[in-house]
Amino acid sequence: MNEQEKTLYAAKAAVLKALAHPTRLWMAEQLAGGEKCVCEFVNAVDFDFSTISKHLAVLKQAGIVEDEKRGKQVFYRLKVPCVLQFIGCVEAVLKANLRQSCSTAGK
Amino acid sequence: MNEQEKTLYAAKAAVLKALAHPTRLWMAEQLAGGEKCVCEFVNAVDFDFSTISKHLAVLKQAGIVEDEKRGKQVFYRLKVPCVLQFIGCVEAVLKANLRQSCSTAGK
DNA sequence: ATCATGCTTGGCATGATAGCCAAACGACCG
DNA sequence: CGGTCGTTTGGCTATCATGCCAAGCATGAT
Secondary structure, X not given: OOHHHHHHHHHHHHHHHHHOOHHHHHHHHHHOOOOEEHHHHHHXXXXXXHHHHXXXXXXXXXXXXXXXXXXXXXXXXXXXXXXXXXXXXXXXXXXXXXXXXXXXXXX | OOHHHHHHHHHHHHHHHHHOOHHHHHHXXXXXXXXXXXXXXXXXXXXXXXXXXXXXXXXXXXXXXXXXXXXXXXXXXXXXXXXXXXXXXXXXXXXXXXXXXXXXXXX
C-alpha cells in the first residue's frame, strides 16, 4: 500500500467512522424521511443538546449531511442519500451473526 | 428511541465501526478478491504481525469475515460480501466532498 | 524431541471519543 | 435595547482504540 492509497483509505474510513456510532447512525436514518432540526433529535433521545449538536457536526464534517439555518432553528438533511444503502447490508451481517449464534447455542 | 432500538443501533454501529479503520477497510476490500492469509497482509503493509492479527480479529468479531486454519497458516475470507457495496457510496461521498472543496477554493 | 514458522494474546503508552456542564452566540420578540 | 430560544463551542473527565513489544501456542520440519 503506497502513500496515496493510504490517504484514500483513511478518507473512506473517516466517512464510515462518522456513521459508526449508534446515535449518529440513528440520526442519519431519521434524515432519510426528510430534514429535521436539532431539537427534534434532542427530544427523541435523552442526550444533552450539546451532545447531539456535536454528533451532527461530525456527520456534517464527513460530508454526509448538510445544514441550513432558518430562523432560530438549524435543519439538517442527508447530502448523499445512498448512505442508507449501507443499512441493508449491515442488517444482513447482523442476521448472519444471529443465525450463527443460534445454531451454536442449539448444539 | 426505546431500549430495543438502542440495542439495535448499537449492533449496527458496531459493524460499521469494524470497517471504519483504514487498515481494516483495506483488508476487507482485499478479501473481495478471495481469501488471504495473515502473512499476505503483513507483507503488504508495514505493520506488526500482531497489529494485523488484532485488526482481523475485530472484523471476525463483527461477523464480517471468517477464518480457517490450514496447516500453519490462517486464511480469512469475507463472510458477507455485500459489505463491499458500501465502498461505492463512500466514494460518492468523497467525490461530493471534493467537488465542494474545489468549488469553494475556486471562488 | 527440538526447532522454526505463522499466528494470537497480554500488557503497556499514547492518543482519540463521548458525554456532561457552563458559557457564548445569533435570531427573533417585546 | 434586554430577554429568550435554539444552537454551537470550550473544557473537563472517563472510557476506549491503536500500535508496538514480548511472550505464548500450535503446526509442521529436522
